[in-house]
Amino acid sequence: MSATRPEHSVGWVTPAQADFAESLQLECGRSLSRYTLAYETYGTLNAEATNAILVCHALSGNHHAAGYYSEDKGKPGWWENCIGPGKPLDTNRFFVVCSNNLGGCHGSTGPTSINPDTGESYGADFPMVTVRDWVRTQARLADYLGIQRWAAVAGGSLGGMQAMQWAIDEPDRIGHAIVIAGAAKLSAQNIAFNEVARQAIRSDPAFHEGRYQRNGERPRTGLMLARMLGHITYLSEAAMGEKFGRERRSEADSYGFHYDVEFEVESYLRYQGQSFVDRFDANTYLLMTKALDYFDPASAFDGDLAKALAPVRAPFLVTAFTSDWRFPPSASHEIVRALLDNNKRVNYAEIRANHGHDAFLMPVPRYLEVFSTYMNRVANEVGV
């Protein structure tokens, strides 16, 4: 480790890959004969392999959840606020694993990978994947790493959905489920936002029905628009107002009467959109939004979430943020209610924060405190 390792961080990390030659039957009816998962780990697995935590990422995340890739690159992993020494997922006690979801674009098999049957990249031919499929691949990764049972599975947003699905599908392999800013299903409004995002991508002339790689092109504008739209919904009105207000880039008193960037918020959104295009694949974005839309464990039980959660054995920590209108407290409350109906063990905290949905990534003091306190319980249970 470098002497300049950042404080309270896992420091420099390197991703790993696990190859699975065993065929994977997917919920959509198709299957993959082989696939790779990219993942990272932080901390040390104890001899009994009881201190492992699975972290699941959200829509635009990946396996780089904590630490830094190199001394030059300033930006840490997406959950740096929650993973590291002395943090809620304390790497002095836990062995934290985060994998890039199947269908992703950062090392796990996905639309940009080569299809062994054709020798070309999958592109639009990559099968649709679901939250359940991800749980299955993560269970195989657990086998591969010698982890019979996770002390906890944790995630925010779409990651929280995976933690919930874990508790349903693998009740004996998960000690605790940590569902942060999650939901048991998307609302019509949420699906609507996803649909606008998808249409932005699919109507980009460079999309070519998802076979853009063949044409050496990318639907940059569409993906950028999708990300800009998403970004608006991840922030609260108050957070945006606080951050940008009506500030303009130029100091001139009068408006410019043009369509170039004028307000700070426009500049921010364009920057977010453009930088996203450089690191994300449009087909992956489409797949991830469909996985979100399809997630609804209650649907197999006539919409009765309590019935869907009946197999759960893991105690839950559910947290929501007051200003999150994309995955609002009422969505978390639905999960809590269904757990209560089953007499399951659950803790619920509604955190006052004005960051909107993105609060689950932020160092909100009360959030970190509740999360740490709960994880301390988990650590004591497994004796680390």
Next chain:
Amino acid sequence: MDALRPDLEMVADWVGEGERVLDLGCGDGSLLRYLFESRHATGYGLEIDPEGITQSVANGINVIESDLNEGLSDFDDSAFDKVIMTQTLQAVQRPDQLLCEMLRVGQTGIVTFPNFAHYRLRYHIAIRGRMPMSEALSYAWYETPNIHFCTIRDFEVLCNDLGIQILERRVLSHDLKRPPLGGWLPNLFGEIALYRICRA
């Protein structure tokens, strides 16, 4: 196991082995923890104070952040053996409605509250002309979360009006240890009142 506050110990005496318990306004969760550990009880605590919620999580109970003023619609009828509310009745917007909710979701209710007719509080008002402050009522009038004080007599009248049966009453003196004057003139000498109630 840490020693429980004497009034909570008395409440715990009313909870049977393995019972399902709901604690309204569970504070730091120490009562529920005690019931989980010593009675093998199960159930939940409801709390709205962030610090109380964190401490409850640390105490290993199940705590749900919720506002008692919004009722108990998360819970089905008769879902619990005991619904407990210690020192919280006076802080809710509609104590009468919450009492009814308690006995909807629970077979038996356990309620404790500070008796506003205790002689020392009467002295504060009658002689000093000031709103009372005491060990059990430690807030000044302008900052108190306690918005609905009642007396032992008030509570019993309300129970009668609501068709609630009082199964047992205990009163404690300010040291929370013994029934003052052997339980004589409870509305005058009782500082904390404890009730076991059910639907009539």
